[in-house]
Amino acid sequence: MVRPRASLAVVRPSWRTRRAWLFLLPTLLVVAAVAGWPLARTLSFAFTDAQLDQLDAAGWVGLRNFAYLLGDPDWWGAVRNTVVFTLCSVFLELTIGLGIALLLNARFHGRAVLRAVVLVPWAIPTVVSAQIWAWMFHDFYGVFNDLLLSLGLIDTPVAWLADPATSMAAVIVTDVWKTTPFITLLLLAGLQTIPRELYQAAKIDGAGPFMAFFRITLPLLKPAIGIALVFRTLDALRIFDLIYVMTSNSRATATISVYARQQLIDFQEVGFGSAASFLVFVIVGLFSVLCVAGLRVGREDVR
């Protein structure tokens, strides 16, 4: 008997489902191996006293790691640093990114060049930008101290990265420079979807540029701003590389990721460090869930 060749109408649902699972299987296996399993292990380590050099010899300690963690002022310092870093850097990136996006959406000669140039900080690896800015912030030979001294704004060189009073600000400035292009791109894409006729109509109705900005641009840009905000906040909450390269494990800037890695690797306390790592996961996870819910509500508003 000759079976008819499978065409869409003939392919039965179970057949298609099986094929879909078959095609998905390799990806699902890799995701499970690289994300699911290690996360489960991290959680199980969190209830033990495992050490890095003898992971097998771990003994069950119940909730002791979490109890120590919540009693450790350094952990709470890291939480505070993470919150400060996230709030300041995301706010500044959003403000500067919106400003640059508005500029790049205006018509002037050289706009195409400028649109290409703003990509440069995005293309520079984070570690490299951390080193470049660390060099600019250098206390003796840094360009900032030279500039500020010659302008008379400071009398003596400032040890920007070593001084706990200024290191957080220096790290934030660097992060803002590096990640503003991402926001600029997203917001520029959003701006380009706003029809120009709206502005012409507003002008005819006698609205000034400020009115047009607050009544047309901002409301229509809301979805793009929302998405930029979520992406950047998630990244900022997890930040590790920039802070580790610029200030190492300094308590003035250590974020929750830096704290967790120091416990895990430098102090070899895998049990305790895993408890901290898992809390980082919980914090970021809770925030993600809130954001997804928030974006969904925002979308319903638009409809």
Added chain:
Amino acid sequence: MTRLRPATVLLYVLGALVLVYTLFPFYWAVVSSLKPGASLFRIDYWPSGLDFENYRAVFATQPFGRNMLNSVIVAASTVAASLGLSVFAAYALGRIQFRGRSVLLYTILGTSMFPQVAVLSGLFELISALGLYNNWFGLTFAYMIFTLPFTVWVLTTFMRALPREIEDAALIDGAGPLVLVCRILLPLLAPALVTTGLLAFIAAWNEFLFALTFTLTNQARTVPVAIALISGTSQYELPWGQIMAASVIVTVPLIVLALVFQRRIVSGLTAGALSD
């Protein structure tokens, strides 16, 4: 000559400010990298000469050539593996109706929100057990955690956008699923593959935390770790000239890539973020 309006002047002033803000740090790295020895510690805002001593030293005193090779191989194999897996996954998620599809899609996407530090101890144990510690395979494997969700997600949206008729015609002509994906859909996806591949390559090239934790020796390090941990003759004196030279070396190809593929990168980034 027409008189410039104040608003236009303001635009150009702002444009110049953005230009300086964006480019100055990289300019400063280039200028610093070209200063030999002690002249590095004198601040001149203009390049005083071209001296490639720092560039020579990076390759002579550090295994920097080897570090670059490591980075290229790890990033390239990460991209190859993620694209290879995600083309099939994206076909299933984008073109086949089946129960549990959106749950799977969001589960895969959800892993891209994992903080890397949250899987660090588990991955460390797994990579050591598999004998992948301190080599290319370990890093390639670990990097799938952030490249795979991204490539699956973007390719799925592109798969969805392909016209139904192409698939129908192929199936009626008797093409099997593998032929359909590899011979018919893949060429149509080529632009999307270039964009997602490029973005995944850059993400893998820049990764730091896993590379720092899962390698031990200077020989096995990738470029970001090498640049972060470069040390000089004494413990207290960092060889800033060499650090800047290394920074310029690894950044120039990326800037060129970014400028050449500007449109693609912009559409890839915005597609990844906005096509929700």
